[in-house]
Amino acid sequence: MKYKRLVSLWLIIVNLLLIVSACSKEPEKTVKTEFLMDTLMELTAYGPNGEKAIDAAMKRIKEIDVLMSVSSETGDVYKINKAAGQDPVKVSDETMYVVQAAQHYSQLSEGAFDITIGPLVSLWGIGKKEEVPSQAAIDSTKALVDYRKLRIDASAGTIGLPERGMSVDLGAIAKGYAGDEAVRIFKEYGVKNGIISLGGNVVVVGTRPDGKPWRVGIQNPFKPTGNYAAVVEETDKTVVTSGTYERYFIKDGKRYHHILDPSTGYPADNGLASVSIIAGKSIDADALSTTVFLLGPEKGMEIVEDLPNIECIMITNDKRITVSSGLQDKINITDKDFVYEEGR
Template identity: 45%
Template sequence: MADTKIKCGVLDMKKSLCALLILSILVFSAAGCGFGQPKPVQTEEFALGTIINQQVYGSNAKKAAEEVSARIKEFDALWTINQPGGDINKLNRHAGQGYVKLKPETINILMKARQIADLSGGAAFDITVAPLVKAWGIGTDHPRVISDEEVSRLLTLVNYRDVQINEATGSASLAKTGQMVDLGGIAKGYLGDLAIQIYKKNGITSAFANLGGNVVVLGGKPDGTPWKVGVQNPRSQTGDIVGVVDVIDKAVVTSGDYQRYFVKDGKRYCHIFNPKTGYPADSGLMSVTIIASSSTDADGLSKAYVLGLQKGLDLVKRYGKAEAIFITNDKKIYVTPGLKGKFHLEDVSNEYTCIQIR
């Protein structure tokens, strides 16, 4: 039998980090460093499996940035699926065995995940896809296409409603043995909201944080103008952007097939799973960017990628508090009405067409 070549996307970490660095440089440079401008506290560190950047203005900027860093590291350990002693690891190990006591923040994020999943009935976002994620191995050194039989078996473990939460006791359970929760599709969003809370508590009025491509901004730039956040060209190997969106007090979160994937027999398999089919999503989209006040909601809603253009737009409309940028496989960029005048096409490849939805 001839060898089958497997090409992995996210395994080339240098490309992923390069793209994040370019995004960070874009936002940093947009802040302005001219004479008379206040100097920010800038940080860069590795956490959540990615690069975390902060740019914080104000007299308490250093204290606020350090507190954000500490909290991110705390929850990274608490929610990483394979972290011994962490809440999610504990919940998964006790699947089918009743309730386990969890930290209040873990209960909160599990409840938030349930609310976001309810918007699509679990068709777009479901934190119990973890058994499928593990079996496919996308993002590891050994990704594989699993059999239809294995997909069917694992699908019986996927149902976000099986995450049972008891707020009164601060505990949760998984209904079936073998079920697993993975917060990878919402954790960075939740921590983005936490960063904003910490900035506000410390009297900060202008800041941004980039958690591996999940961007949150507090206020505008120090001069009052909007922050400018780049939207990546999904097919650029060097992190080029296709456009820029102007934001104040918003989160900007993107999900796409270029972030983690592998290619086998000419077919691209991305890390975003369709919870109803058990296969990596193949929706006619390359990426979905959500702009919303809630970073947590934006993170979950960006999985509208699974639904395709029309159903994805319907989901965003049903949520009612977000704008979106959908990029299709045929290189068309669909922009929702609330972004009119705020999204600017900057496609150096000259391959994309921007369509403003009315």
């Protein structure tokens, strides 16, 4: 009898060990990368449906890329721009949603963020050519940029531009929408833990498999990709960064980056090297990272503090880091070259 009790106890212990081992084992991990929307995208999902979720998310991102790219002849944005000066064109519901969101941030920033920035983007062609346009070319092109002229008829589902040469560019918001769509698809497939990395846009789904928050690195704008100035811990959030280091060229010792100021026609020059926005929705964080960068340190932080559930990390050209009030004492500065300053 005593022997049987010992055997039973041993079996219970073994079963408990197996249960603990099974619980502590990291779930199946799937990672896939593709080059879409002019950037390298890496999607990571944990769980049995990870691969299906990633494949479906990548397919959806490709659809968005076609709809919202300025160069896709079958897409809505291309058709809107081609019809500039003519009748408005019918667009898909998703394009209407993103354009309306972009127009909202154009209005909120009083044109610092401008959805009709397309002509200036084409003129500079940063990432494709390394020439500083003439002042005359900048002035004439700048006259074509005015979000207030955009014709949006939500009831008819149409969008139009009143003047030839005007064009819409969703490059500062479409990836954010793609990130939100990827999250939606992950959740549809039951993925509770994952990372969606779309270039400078990062979305963390749930927690890490061990239940701890994800650690998201804030790129050091003065060093190669993968070197971080700071780290934040987040759960179910998106972190989107816009910076002068992403696409640029140097001419006569001056850096010309891709974040163009509609008011001057030149790359923004306000002392900022990068702006990171933390939010619940990636479409908001994407648009705001550019908006805040263009508004500059003072006005940019003011607008962040006025918005609910939005946080901001600013890095200046002289290596100072300033954060919004909700991030104070919650950010880990990992590079000793940077000086942390309390938010204003």
